[in-house]
Each structure stands twice: as structure tokens, then as C-alpha cells.
Amino acid sequence: MSQLKRRDFLKAAGLLGASAALPVNLLRAAGGGDLTVGFLYVGARDDFGYNQSHAEAAAVIKQMPGIKVVEQENVPETVAVQRAMEAMIRQDGASLIFPTSFGYFDPHVLKVARRFSDVRFAHCGGLWEEGKHPMNVGSFFGYIDEAQYLNGVVAGHMSKSAKLGFIAAKPIPQVLRNLNAFTLGARSVNPDITTSVIFTGDWSLPVKEAEAANSLIDSGCDVLTCHVDGPKVLVETAEKRGVMTCGYHASQAALAPEGYLTGAEWNWVTPYKKHVQAAQAGEPMINFLRGGLKEGFVKTSPYGPKVSAEAKKNADAVKAEMMSGDFVIFGGPLKNNGGEIVIPDGTDYKQTAVELERMDYLVEGVRGQI
Amino acid sequence: MLKPWLGRAGVLLLPALPTLCALVTTAVLFIAFLLIQGRPAWQAGPLVFEGAFGSLFAWENTLMRAAPLMLTALCVALPARAGLIIIGGEGALVLGGLAAAVTPLWLPALPAWPMLIAMGVASMLAGGLWIGLSGWLRQKRGVNETIGSLLLSYIGLAIFRHLVEGPLRDPNSLNKPSTPPLDSSYQIGVISDSFYVHWGLVAGIVACVLAWVLVRYSVIGFALRVVGGNPRTPRMLGLPVDRLVLLTCVLGGGAAGLAGMFEVSAVQGSANTALISGYGTAGILVAFAARHNPLAIIACAILLGGLEASGGLLQRRLGLPDATTLILQGMLFINLLAWETLTRRTGDWRLWLRGHWIAAPRAGLEEKGETSHG
Amino acid sequence: MVESDLSIFLLALLAGAIRVGTPFLFVSLGECLTEKGGRINLGLEGILVTGAMTGYAVSYLSGSPWLGVLAAGGAGLCLGLVHGVICSLPRVNDIAFGIALILFGTGLAFFLGKDFIQPSAPMLPSIPLGGWSDDTRVRSALNVNVLFFIGVALAFVLHWGLRGTRWGLVLRLVGDHEDSAQALGYRAAGVRIVATGVGGFLAGVGGAYLSLYYPGSWNEGLSSGQGLMAVALVIFARWQPINCLWAALLFGAAGAVGPALQAIGIGWGYYLFNAIPYVLTLAVMVITCRPDRTLSGAPGELSLNR
CATH class of the missing domain: 3.40.50.2300 (Response regulator)
Structure with a gap:
């Protein structure tokens, strides 16, 4: 298991592990047709930063078989995002939504999720809590x-x-x-x-x-x-x-x-894929998903030309410890x-x-x- | 005879002529722009309509976005009746929202209705104070109200950010600095599950109708027409100009503040920087497009709300950038304001139609009609 | 330590005043010219953004940042002329039209600018005036962009032009008393259209400074309201081009004061620091205005005064 969950979710995680073996195509065929995935960005898709890191991962998801991606950018954290999510569900038939801005979570994602309990909302950055938040909502983030x-x-x-x-x-x-x-x-x-x-x-x-x-x-x-x-x-x-x-x-x-x-x-492809695969396979929503270097949620840029051998050696050693999970x-x-x-x-x-x-x-x- | 009927229809439609011209020109320009860009222009038009008014959901989407615009437009339209151009509605909105959000913290626990009323009053006071200050500075100190309200709006936004992310921040609001969340009983819901629009829409429409009654039928409204028409006459008549001006500013600011209250209690659940989303600025355009007529504001707000609602479909179906909506809005308002110049003529044309087509041609009217037509 | 903190702070203010203030200078000179003719153009914010995008795009495509600056000015000129022509029609409100122009200008820039966010365009050069100093900080602070000097020169030229040339007199006459201008045979509308167009040109150049020098990139969040702030700045400067220069430097310094204070460890209330220019302008207006007369120096036909 690569994703890190809180204690409360060990049970759900067990379930997930068991159903991961099910043939994906079969279940999708049962669900009928492609999975439509909606992405919402708070800023422009190409900002050389946060939104771009999401949009680039969304482009990877787009290439996956059986996936249709719809995207909307510059969606403010107002009723606009609630209506945009609802529009993706009603007008495009989206059944998995990635609202990627932190500010979308409370109250916007929560409000819409309560009305569309058969749609999955995989929010980036929030802190999902059991009992308090709907089960069709999940939050994922990376330990950057x-x-x-x-x-x-x-x-x-x-x-x-x-x-x-x-x-x-x-x-x-x-x-x-x-x-x-x-x-x-x-x-x-x-x-x-x-x-x-x-x-x-x-x-x-x-x-x-x-x-x-x-x-x-x-x-x-x-x-x-x-x-x-x-x-x-x-x-x-x-x-x-x-x-x-x-x-x-x-x-x-x-x-x-x-x-x-x-x-x-960031390497958002990892959490995105987990959510998409869970949705395709009809597995339960992954409510809490976190990961760092080890899990492939984040990565480091290759060293630049100035970095000394000593610095590389030290950083690589720490990185190895992180990858082993002890750091x-x-x-x-x-x-x-x-x-x-x-x-x-x-x-x-x-x-x-x-x-x-x-x-x-x-x-x-x-x-x-x- | 057909002519009198056509004439009557013409007389009724003439006031809408500039608006119709603006809509047509906007459509033509927008399609031309997309064609030049090599974008799917012919699909975009119907999609704008579908996204704005094509289904119940589209209507909900449109009306939800229109609700705050009605209130912020009043913040421009009411002072405009007294001859003031106020462009600082954004500041009044956020301060109103902040006042509404902190009212339950500072009052003892109350049942839902009294508390909502208290929140509404607090928000209107805050907004009214802010715009009222612009009006007061203009009447007492001669500070131009347009620039004054713009500056006060910026100052208000800075104060709002400082308070929400500083002294008034809820320590539990973690990564989205906000005031403490409103108790769920103090949150305003939607009208019904089958008509998913929050009550801010009703508040907006009621406020516009009230404003219309005020400017159209009340003594104050009459006095305002005198004040707005000419700066000297009202003083000769002994009208309390300063008080009238101040009143319109306070009422307008109150409307914007109320919009903030609905944003907080019906949408956000607390005050945070998401309140700063341009409703105040959009309200200026709505008010001018409506020629400061409160009833026309309702229609114009719905039009603008519809354009915003349709933006999502353009992005998702046609892959157009989000800025398409901005361009469409910009073109629409440029045209609405530009065609306004026709209103100078429509009065003459109306007389002409009355003279020539409706009434039996009589010598005197005929002459008058001819001259004004020429 | 304290002394070096202070010198760092003052240096940051000086350098910041020039770096942050230059776009203010151009936009405010443009607005000053427009308002001298009796019209107000709030749309300079939209023009600034369009200019920034155009300048960056043309610099990238042609390889010449100066061509970019010209193109930015040209784009600004076009939008300024649109404002000037349409607001010359009777019953068109220039303030509201300006706000519509903000929407249109930013929309246009964002729509057409999508393809130019990623590439790097050649930047405008700067003049190293700090060669005498050994301190890299001083040298960096005195690395001043050519556009700044052009702006300074322009402020003086406009100052002289408005007072000493026939064209300047006509513009002021149109702005102060339209009827007299008409009586002398000048068409007020024509003069205003030219003034608004030139104002748009300058605002476009101000935008090009943002995208081609400082901060020197094109993206949708580039402007943080410099165009609208310039409207306040012109009032702060009392419609005097040379005062626009000082006011632009002051507003630039005010923009730099928040980060500069934090760099030396004072981190309180950065939002409030950001509002300093607005408070200053409002204070100046409150102090100098009287109910019985308009702001001294204000053009009489300006819709702000009617």
C-alpha cells in the first residue's frame, strides 16, 4: 500500500486493497462507457506553478484509456465553483471531480458533494474528517x-x-x-x-x-x-x-x-491515477490520501550545474532515508x-x-x- | 389600418432600441472575433444561450450569479439618481460581509431570525457607512465621490484582508484564513431543492423593486430628480440636498453591504478573501447598462449572470479560454454604453411616430414631427 | 547591524521607487494628458494589461524588445482611440465606459496571451549607473531601465508642452472650457480623441515595462491594479506632469516598503502597508478640497468636476 491513511481508514484501505485486483475493464463496461473526469483550477492553467502542475497531470490522465477529461480554469472560490462542478456533473456527465484549489473545499465542495452523493470529489489540499464530511469526498495532498x-x-x-x-x-x-x-x-x-x-x-x-x-x-x-x-x-x-x-x-x-x-x-499523476482507478473499478472513495517522495507524490528537480559533490552526497543520503520511510x-x-x-x-x-x-x-x- | 398598431408597438419598443442594437452588435463582433481567431464561432453563440438560459439548471446558475449583482448595482444606481457616480461598491460589499460574519460572535446566542436580521442590519450599516463616507466627503469637503469611493474601496479591502487574516482570523481556519464559521442555523439556504438558488435572489429583486418605488413614486424620489438634474435649483427650492445625497449613498452602500451578508451566510459560511471577487465592479456596469433604473437592473444583472454562467460550457465544450467570457462581457458593455447615445434621438422618434403613425395626421403635429425628425 | 538594516531599507526604498514606480509614471502621464482634455479614462488598467501582453508577444516573436514597446504603445493607442471616439458620442459616460474597457482589455490580453506565458522573450536593457560602487547592492539598485529616463524626460516635455506650446494650450482650453475652445474654432471632440489616444499609448508602454523589464514576464496576474491606481496618482499630482514623476516615485516606494520592512524583520500589517498610496491620496484630497471649489489644477470640463 502506498497511500498513507489515518487510523480510521485502515478498514477502508483493506477493502480497497482487496478490490484492486478486480478487472478494471469489466467494471467500467458494467458502468457503461467512459469515465468523465472534471478538473477545476483557481488560476490560469499555465502559470509556471501550482495550477500548471495540476494541468500537466490532468493531461496525463487524459491519455488514459476510457477517460474523458473536461477542464475549467480561473474558477473563483465563490458560487462559481459550486456551479461549475454541478455543470460538469449535469452537462458533461462527470462522475469524478478534481477541485484543485485549497479554498474550494469548505464550503463549496462539501455543499455540492452532499447533493450529488454518487459523484466522487477528490479535493487537493483539504483535511477530510470522518463523520464530519461526506463519504464521497476525499482529500489528497503531497508532503512537499x-x-x-x-x-x-x-x-x-x-x-x-x-x-x-x-x-x-x-x-x-x-x-x-x-x-x-x-x-x-x-x-x-x-x-x-x-x-x-x-x-x-x-x-x-x-x-x-x-x-x-x-x-x-x-x-x-x-x-x-x-x-x-x-x-x-x-x-x-x-x-x-x-x-x-x-x-x-x-x-x-x-x-x-x-x-x-x-x-x-509536485507529481499529481500519482494521486490522480489512484482516484481514477478507484472510480473505474467501482472501489470505495479514497477519503484521505497523502504521500511524499516515497509514494511518488512529490519529486525533486535534477541538480543544477552549481551544486557541489558534497551537497549532492548529503542530499542524496537524506533522500534515501526519506525513501525508506524512517526520516x-x-x-x-x-x-x-x-x-x-x-x-x-x-x-x-x-x-x-x-x-x-x-x-x-x-x-x-x-x-x-x- | 395597420399603421397605428405598428406605431404603438414602435413607441413601446423605442426605449429598448439602444439595448437591441447593442445586443446585435455584440453578437456580430463576438462571432467575428472568434472567426478571425479561427475558433468555432457558430457553435459558441448557441452554447452561450444554452449555458445561460437553456435549462432549469442554467437558469439556476444564472440567477445565483445575478443575485449579488442586483444589490451591488443599486450601490451605483441610487447615488446616480442624485447625480453621484460611485464606483466603490466592492469595498462596501466585503466590509458588509465582514460585519455580518462577526455579528454572531459579538452578540449573545439568538434564534435564527433575529440573528439574521441583526446580521443584515450590521452589514447594511457597514456598507452604508463606507459609501456614506464617500457622499459625506463630497458634500462637506468637496472630495470627488468617484475617486473618493474608489480609494475608500481599496482601503476597505486592505482593512478587510488585514482583519480576516489577522485579528479576526479563526485559528482553526488553517489553510484558508477566515473568520469563525457561522453556526448552521445562521446560514441562509436555497429557495427549494427544485429551484436551487439562495434567498439572496429574492432579496435582490425586492431591493430593486423597493428602490424603484422610492425613486419613482416617493417624494424623496421626486426631490432626487431635481437634485440629480441640476445642482442649483434644489437649493433654491430649499431642498435638503446634503441629506438627500447622503441618503442615496447610505442606501446604496447598504445594498452592497447586504450583498456581502448573503455572500457570507448563503455561500461562504464565513468571511474570507473569496468575498473579493469583483461583484462590486460588475455592479457598476450593470447599473450603467440599466440606465440606473432599478427594475432594468434586475434584467441586466440576469444578462451578466447568464454570460458568466455560460463561460464554463465554452471552456469545456469548445476548449475556448476562460477569457472568452471576459471579452464577451467587455464587448457587451462597450456596446450597451456606446449605443446609449441613441437615447438622445429616441425621444424625437417617439414623437414623430405618435404624430405620423398613431394619431390622425393633423397639420400642427405633422409640422412638429417633421422638424424634430430632421 | 541596526545601521546596516537601515541602509538596506533605504536602498530598497530608493531602488523600489524607480523599479515599481516607472509603470506608474507612464500610466499617470497618459491619464494626466487624457484628463487635461477633460475626460477620464479608467480603462487604462485594461490598456496596461493589453500593452504588457502585446509587448511581450512582439518582443518574443520579433526578437526586439523595443519593437515590443512600440507595439504595446500601438495597442494602447488603438484602445485609447476607441475610448476617445465612443465617449465623444453624446450621452456616453466615460467613467462607465472605462470600466467596460478594463473588462475588454484584460479579456483580449488573456485570450491572445495564452500562447506567450511559457516562452521567454528578450528583455529591455538597463543602464548601469552604479559602476562607481563596490557594493553589488548599490550597483543593482542603480541599474536603471532606459524607459525610466524616457519617462522622466517625457514628464518634463509634457510639462513644457502643456504650458508653452499651442497644442498644449488648446488641450487645456478644451479641458477647462469647452465653449471657449469651440468659439475659437477648435473641435473639442477631436482634441480629446487625440489626447485619449496618446494617453492609451503611454499606458501601453507602461504595460510593456511590466512584462519586458520588471518583473519581466507575462502572465495573467501581472498587473495588480497599477492602471487604476494611476487615476488616483494623477489627482495626487494635481494634474502636473512633473508632479506625476514625484508621485510615481512615491507610490513606487510605497509598493516597496512592505517587502523591504519584512526583509529587515518587521513583518506586521503588510496589507495595511499596501494601502498607503490610497490613504495618502485620500488625505491629500480631503486636505486640499473645499466644497465651494474644485481641486485646484483640475480641468474644468472633467466629468469628475461636474
Whole structure:
């Protein structure tokens, strides 16, 4: 079993495993015709970032036999998304929907899912809870903080100033987890390293992102990374100023042939395929699906030309530990940047820990406020 | 004789002539644009209609999107009656939504109805205050209300973001910073399962009808016509100009605030940045396309809602980019506003029709008709 | 440490003022010209986005960023002329039409621009003015784009042109008192159409700066309302081209202050910092306006004053 589930779902998981052996074609024939899958994106499909990472995976799903894909982009998180999902169901006959923006989940996906109990809603990023949320809804997400930790390890080796920069959209748990993992990775190499963070306030503000990049570079940061929708601006700005970058969402290596070190990339094909196969086979909805490097939900960009052999060796070693499933990023004792203990000594949060999905602190070594 | 009947029909239809011209021109331009782009133009037209009005679901989709637009359009149309051009409805909407979302937190637990009324009042106060401030600044300080309301709207949005993602944020709202969720009893549902549109639609229509009665039949409405027509006459008549202007601003802002309340309690369930989705800006266009007539606003809001509703079908069936809808909307409003210039003539044509086709030709009228026609 | 923080902060403000302020400068000069003729064009936001897309696309296709800038200006000119011509028809409201133009312009740019999000276009060059310094930060801050200097020159030229040339006098006359202009035999509509068209050209160039220099890429989130903000900026500048220059720099600095403060560790209230330009403009309006007279310097025929 590759997908990680919470305790409550061991039973369902067992069921799933058993039915996975059923011949897919037979069941689909019984269901009659192709499976129509709907994808909704909150932004433009080609944003060099988050939405593009989804759209690229959707294009792979499109190639699968017996699948018809319908897509809609720039769908705001209002009644518009509720109606768009409903339209896919009613007008296109979609029976599996991928609403890919976090903000779609509550209340929009939940509302529509309650009305269409025979349609599957596989939401990206949400936190599905049993009893509280409908059974035809599932949430999947990737532990991209593992790849961000590796970004940090490489950045820690490559930084000369021991100052790293991180441009973030909003201080929300998913962002903080990446920022903290990046910082911990770098400090595992050199405990004196600090990461300066700048919050721009929204997911796509190119001018602010460029300003933030310049400010960070001016204050001495020599490796930058980010968590905004499109890292293109950051990577290009850094390259122009001769500073190194780690990518996010997708590979931006082509934008910075000199300074691109490595990057944290999504691989949505893995969870998409699981949901599509479950739907085709008529298996129960996968309500909670998470995975990291090991499960193939996320991947790292190939190392750029600047990365030293030592950095590669160190990062590869950590990556191997992650692939074996033993590595713990957030283990006690862990202090926040105000000096208070946030994870006590002896407590190790595995990636699956729900506590990590509620992260609300900056770890020691992060310069910034939330 | 056929002529008088045709004449009467003409007189009735003349006010709609600019709108009809605009619709036709938009259709022609839109199809031409798609043809030039080598896109399936002939399929797009019927699909727009199907997506907007082609089925019960399409109607639900359209009306749901139209509901907030009716209210935000009033935020423009009412002050326009007093001669003010207010374009800051977006700020009033989000602040109204925020006020509605925090009311249950700050009041003791109440049954659903009193609480919903309190939320509605709070949202209207917030919105009314914000637009009222624009009106007050204009009357008392001479600050132009168009720019003033735009600036206040931006400031309102910044305050909203700051509060929702800062001091008023629910710590449990994790990755989507929001105010604490409304209790389910304070959430407004849909009219019925077979007509899946939330009650905001009814509120929008009622508000438009009330506004129509106000401007058409009340003394205030009459006074407004005087104030909006000319800045000097009303003062000579001793009309309380400042108070009238302020009243329209507060009422308009209240309508926009109410739209925010419905967004929060019927759609989002809490206040968050998803409230900022351009309803206020779209309302400006709806109001101008409706020539600030509250009843026409209902129709125009439905038209715009329909275009938005149809955008999905264009994307999914024809693979057109989402921006197609933006272009179509832009073309429609450009045409609606441009053809407005015909209204200068329609009055003359109407007289001419009356003179020539309806009434028995008499010498005096004939002459008048000829001159105005020429 | 504190001292170096302060110098970093001031440097970021200075550099940011120029980097972020240049598009403001162009759009506000365009709006200034339009408003001097007695008309307001809120559609510059749509024109800016169209300009950004056109500039990027043409630069990519032709290999010449300067051709891109020209094309962006040309696209802006076309949309500006549409505004100018249609708003010359009686009973067409220029404010509402501007908002419709925002929809149309952004729609056009997003529709036609889909194919140009991925490719990288050649960028505009910059002039390194900081060669004297050993500090890379200073050198980077003083890497100033040519368009900025063109904009500065333009501000002075417009300042002089509006005062000292016949054309400028006619424009101001049309904007201040249409009837007198008519009496002298000038067609107000024609003058305004030209002014709005040229205003559109400048806004298009402002858009090209965004896509071809800073931040230097084309995507649908590129503009964060610079076009609309320029309308406020013109009022802040009291319809004086040279003041537009200072105001653009100030607004640019205000855009840079949030990130710059965070870079030195002050992270509170970035949304509120983003609203500084609006608060400033509103404050200026409240302080300088009186109910019995319009803003000094405001063109008399401007629909804002009627």
C-alpha cells in the first residue's frame, strides 16, 4: 500500500486493497462507457506553478484509456465553483471531480458533494474528517516539505553568506511547513544559517514578489526559494542578480540555467491515477490520501550545474532515508524563533501527523513574524 | 389600418432600441472575433444561450450569479439618481460581509431570525457607512465621490484582508484564513431543492423593486430628480440636498453591504478573501447598462449572470479560454454604453411616430414631427 | 547591524521607487494628458494589461524588445482611440465606459496571451549607473531601465508642452472650457480623441515595462491594479506632469516598503502597508478640497468636476 491513511481508514484501505485486483475493464463496461473526469483550477492553467502542475497531470490522465477529461480554469472560490462542478456533473456527465484549489473545499465542495452523493470529489489540499464530511469526498495532498527539506540541505551547502530567503504568500500551515522544513534542512548542514521570510499577502503578485526577491538579495541572502503560485518571477529575478534559487511546484531550471540548484516539484499523476482507478473499478472513495517522495507524490528537480559533490552526497543520503520511510523532519526538541519549545524532546511527528497540518509557528532560524 | 398598431408597438419598443442594437452588435463582433481567431464561432453563440438560459439548471446558475449583482448595482444606481457616480461598491460589499460574519460572535446566542436580521442590519450599516463616507466627503469637503469611493474601496479591502487574516482570523481556519464559521442555523439556504438558488435572489429583486418605488413614486424620489438634474435649483427650492445625497449613498452602500451578508451566510459560511471577487465592479456596469433604473437592473444583472454562467460550457465544450467570457462581457458593455447615445434621438422618434403613425395626421403635429425628425 | 538594516531599507526604498514606480509614471502621464482634455479614462488598467501582453508577444516573436514597446504603445493607442471616439458620442459616460474597457482589455490580453506565458522573450536593457560602487547592492539598485529616463524626460516635455506650446494650450482650453475652445474654432471632440489616444499609448508602454523589464514576464496576474491606481496618482499630482514623476516615485516606494520592512524583520500589517498610496491620496484630497471649489489644477470640463 502506498497511500498513507489515518487510523480510521485502515478498514477502508483493506477493502480497497482487496478490490484492486478486480478487472478494471469489466467494471467500467458494467458502468457503461467512459469515465468523465472534471478538473477545476483557481488560476490560469499555465502559470509556471501550482495550477500548471495540476494541468500537466490532468493531461496525463487524459491519455488514459476510457477517460474523458473536461477542464475549467480561473474558477473563483465563490458560487462559481459550486456551479461549475454541478455543470460538469449535469452537462458533461462527470462522475469524478478534481477541485484543485485549497479554498474550494469548505464550503463549496462539501455543499455540492452532499447533493450529488454518487459523484466522487477528490479535493487537493483539504483535511477530510470522518463523520464530519461526506463519504464521497476525499482529500489528497503531497508532503512537499520533504522536497523543501532537501532544497534546504542543498541550499545550506551552497550558501556562502549563511542567509537564505523565502518568499511566501500567506502565513498558513502549508506554507509555514515548507518554510520550516527548508530552514531545518539548511540548518542540518550549518546551524548558523538563518532564513528571512517575506509574506507578499497573496498567491500571485508578481511586482511584490520581484520586490521581495530584491530586498532579500540586498539583505545578503544568496539562495532563494518560495511558496507562491508562480515562482517564475522569483527565479528570473534571482538569476539576473546572480543569486541561487531552489524551485517550487514545477521545475524552473530552464529559467535559471546558472543558479538553479534543485527544486520541490509536485507529481499529481500519482494521486490522480489512484482516484481514477478507484472510480473505474467501482472501489470505495479514497477519503484521505497523502504521500511524499516515497509514494511518488512529490519529486525533486535534477541538480543544477552549481551544486557541489558534497551537497549532492548529503542530499542524496537524506533522500534515501526519506525513501525508506524512517526520516523525521519535525522532531523534538524543536524551538520556534521566539525560543519557546514547540515540539518537546522525545516527540517525533511523522509526516502523517495531523499536528503538522496545523502548524502555526516559525522554527528557530527563521527571521520574520507571523 | 395597420399603421397605428405598428406605431404603438414602435413607441413601446423605442426605449429598448439602444439595448437591441447593442445586443446585435455584440453578437456580430463576438462571432467575428472568434472567426478571425479561427475558433468555432457558430457553435459558441448557441452554447452561450444554452449555458445561460437553456435549462432549469442554467437558469439556476444564472440567477445565483445575478443575485449579488442586483444589490451591488443599486450601490451605483441610487447615488446616480442624485447625480453621484460611485464606483466603490466592492469595498462596501466585503466590509458588509465582514460585519455580518462577526455579528454572531459579538452578540449573545439568538434564534435564527433575529440573528439574521441583526446580521443584515450590521452589514447594511457597514456598507452604508463606507459609501456614506464617500457622499459625506463630497458634500462637506468637496472630495470627488468617484475617486473618493474608489480609494475608500481599496482601503476597505486592505482593512478587510488585514482583519480576516489577522485579528479576526479563526485559528482553526488553517489553510484558508477566515473568520469563525457561522453556526448552521445562521446560514441562509436555497429557495427549494427544485429551484436551487439562495434567498439572496429574492432579496435582490425586492431591493430593486423597493428602490424603484422610492425613486419613482416617493417624494424623496421626486426631490432626487431635481437634485440629480441640476445642482442649483434644489437649493433654491430649499431642498435638503446634503441629506438627500447622503441618503442615496447610505442606501446604496447598504445594498452592497447586504450583498456581502448573503455572500457570507448563503455561500461562504464565513468571511474570507473569496468575498473579493469583483461583484462590486460588475455592479457598476450593470447599473450603467440599466440606465440606473432599478427594475432594468434586475434584467441586466440576469444578462451578466447568464454570460458568466455560460463561460464554463465554452471552456469545456469548445476548449475556448476562460477569457472568452471576459471579452464577451467587455464587448457587451462597450456596446450597451456606446449605443446609449441613441437615447438622445429616441425621444424625437417617439414623437414623430405618435404624430405620423398613431394619431390622425393633423397639420400642427405633422409640422412638429417633421422638424424634430430632421 | 541596526545601521546596516537601515541602509538596506533605504536602498530598497530608493531602488523600489524607480523599479515599481516607472509603470506608474507612464500610466499617470497618459491619464494626466487624457484628463487635461477633460475626460477620464479608467480603462487604462485594461490598456496596461493589453500593452504588457502585446509587448511581450512582439518582443518574443520579433526578437526586439523595443519593437515590443512600440507595439504595446500601438495597442494602447488603438484602445485609447476607441475610448476617445465612443465617449465623444453624446450621452456616453466615460467613467462607465472605462470600466467596460478594463473588462475588454484584460479579456483580449488573456485570450491572445495564452500562447506567450511559457516562452521567454528578450528583455529591455538597463543602464548601469552604479559602476562607481563596490557594493553589488548599490550597483543593482542603480541599474536603471532606459524607459525610466524616457519617462522622466517625457514628464518634463509634457510639462513644457502643456504650458508653452499651442497644442498644449488648446488641450487645456478644451479641458477647462469647452465653449471657449469651440468659439475659437477648435473641435473639442477631436482634441480629446487625440489626447485619449496618446494617453492609451503611454499606458501601453507602461504595460510593456511590466512584462519586458520588471518583473519581466507575462502572465495573467501581472498587473495588480497599477492602471487604476494611476487615476488616483494623477489627482495626487494635481494634474502636473512633473508632479506625476514625484508621485510615481512615491507610490513606487510605497509598493516597496512592505517587502523591504519584512526583509529587515518587521513583518506586521503588510496589507495595511499596501494601502498607503490610497490613504495618502485620500488625505491629500480631503486636505486640499473645499466644497465651494474644485481641486485646484483640475480641468474644468472633467466629468469628475461636474
